[in-house]
Amino acid sequence: MSRLDSFIRRMTAQRDILDQVCAEVAKMEGPVIEFGLGNGRTFHHLRERLPGRRIVAFDRALAAHASSIPEPENLVLGEIRETATRFIGIDAALVHADIGTGYEDRDAVTATWLPDLTARLLRVGGIAVSGTPLDHPRLQRLPPPPSVPADRYFICRRV
Ligand code: SAM
Numbered sequence: 776m777s778r779l780d781s782f783i784r785r786m787t788a789q790r791d792i793l794d795q796v797c798a799e800v801a802k803m804e805g806p807v808i809e810f811g812l813g814n815g816r817t818f819h820h821l822r823e824r825l826p827g828r829r830i831v832a833f834d835r836a837l838a839a840h841a842s843s844i845p846e847p848e849n850l851v852l853g854e855i856r857e858t859a860t861r862f863i864g865i866d867a868a869l870v871h872a873d874i875g876t877g878y879e880d881r882d883a884v885t886a887t888w889l890p891d892l893t894a895r896l897l898r899v900g901g902i903a904v905s906g907t908p909l910d911h912p913r914l915q916r917l918p919p920p921p922s923v924p925a926d927r928y929f930i931c932r933r934v
Contacts, residue, residue, distance in 0.1 A: 788923040789817065792930060795920050796869060796902050797824035805868030805898050806831055810855055815843025817873055833859060856888050859896065866898035875906035882907045890914060897933035905929045
């Protein structure tokens with residue numbers, strides 16, 4: 776499979792998962808946490824699917840399209856591992872983490888801190904969606920939509 780095919784599959788999977796979980800998150804109270812604002816495409820999608828919901832977006836630096844920049848109070852710049860700790864207990868309805876690199880060694884380091892941080896940000900019943908694994912006793916794995924290949928994305932519920 777070419778990298779272009781792979782990219783298209785990844786974006787389609789991401790969109791299908793966000794659409795599936797947003798239907799549930801819409802019925803739940805709590806803000807949304809967006810780890811990895813990047814260009815702001817998924818932030819823009821979440822904002823459309825969850826109108827009026829607070830979305831707090833994190834990245835090392837702002838590089839988003841002008842149409843996809845959060846309000847200053849909802850943009851947190853710096854290393855997520857450090858900056859997000861002050862939001863622990865925020866009772867988020869959704870944590871979306873799009874910070875995978877495609878490099879096994881770097882993603883393995885992320886897997887050492889992201890699951891615990893995610894569990895501490897979510898409300899009970901809240902949902903996490905991540906491109907890197909979320910192995911944690913308080914995060915119960917959920918099945919992806921049928922269009923999404925297994926082990927490409929990780930969807931979990933905070934228990
Ligand atoms: N979801 C975005 C979109 O739809 O446009 C794309 C996100 S991009 C794949 C990943 C982003 O996560 C990059 O902008 C990178 O700077 C950021 N990132 C990755 N690891 C990070 C970390 N540990 N702390 C802060 N930002 C991080």
